[in-house]
Amino acid sequence: MTWLLGVGDSLMLGAEVPSAAGGTGSPLVSRVAAKLRIGQVAHGVRAERGATANRLLELTGDVGAFGVMLVSAGVNDAYAGTEPVIVAEWMATFLARFAPHGQVVVIGVPPIAPTARLSRIRRRNLGARLTTLNELYPALCADAAASFFDPARLGDAEDPALWCADGLHLSEPGYDRLTSELVRFLREK
Template sequence: MILSPRRIVALAILFVVGGISVAEAQQKESRWEKTIAGFEAVDAKNPPQPGGIVFTGSSSVRMWDLKKSFPELQLVNRGFGGSEIADSTEFAPRFLIPHKPRQIVLYAGDNDIAKGKDAAAVIEDFQQFVNTISTALPETKIAFLAIKPSISRWKLWPTMKAANEGIAAICEADPKLDFIDISPDMFGDDGKPDPALFAKDGLHMTPAGYERWTARVRKTLGW
């Protein structure tokens, strides 16, 4: 069969687009696979005890010295830098649900908005995370750490604030959900993110920032 030039171009476009889609999927899988497999390896070596507390989410969790902040509690840190809410949902069956924790604390949404998602999409992603966990672990409580205002992403704060408000409303309606509003703790006297709480990149936090978070978590969850 002889193909017309137009047909050849159309097929070429489909091939390229399809190739990009496959490549993107492979890139996403490979990006997190090593990290998630690492979590699984740790759990296989030291099986988690049911009824614990797991923190998960993006780099703000990964970089948090939880043992220093909550020395009296048995906590597991399952943060993975750069992740979005949907990533924690997708891999929950592999690194969260097997723990059968009594409490999950999630910080995510920051990267989601930085990568272009609007508030509605972030709120929907949070609801999907809740649905996934609640279906598998109906007794597990979930706490969401509010998306923080930061120096480097200050222009995105209106969207982040809207996402926080929507997620707070979801949490308010469910006794097994808690919204930990750390955002007021991140501002200075000028109404902008306090530089003393942030590293040089204006995004990640200093120990002083984590002290604010620790105090807010303790107050909200009664720890």
């Protein structure tokens, strides 16, 4: 059994964060597993850069038993212009399939950093879609007996230290804060 499973987009992968050894940083689920002292064989990742909520079922097609599943999706959908209600429908389908089999935690979509290289109109439209998703996700989670991790727990999203240069992906300090807050959240559950 996989005790801790991460499913979703680049937030799960730590894809944009450079590691000390070159390449990219470790996946979010590996960071959480280390803090919770979960062994290597007891956690895994099913994620890809650019994944959308619609891809979640494909990414998890053959998932067996799990204890806790961390799910991150919606940013890429919002960026592509998909209406939040459609994304919410995809997430509801995903939750209906997996929530009965273990604890599922949907990580709300983080806000856009002020340093993101987006036009004012693009920033406003994307920000509105992300806000709407974070308003829809808690009810979806409640209906499916899943949990919602509110990205507001991260604190000041405008802190430039939390973001990579693109303003869309978390930096190493951003992942450190997210990891600490997720661990705290999981221990509260």
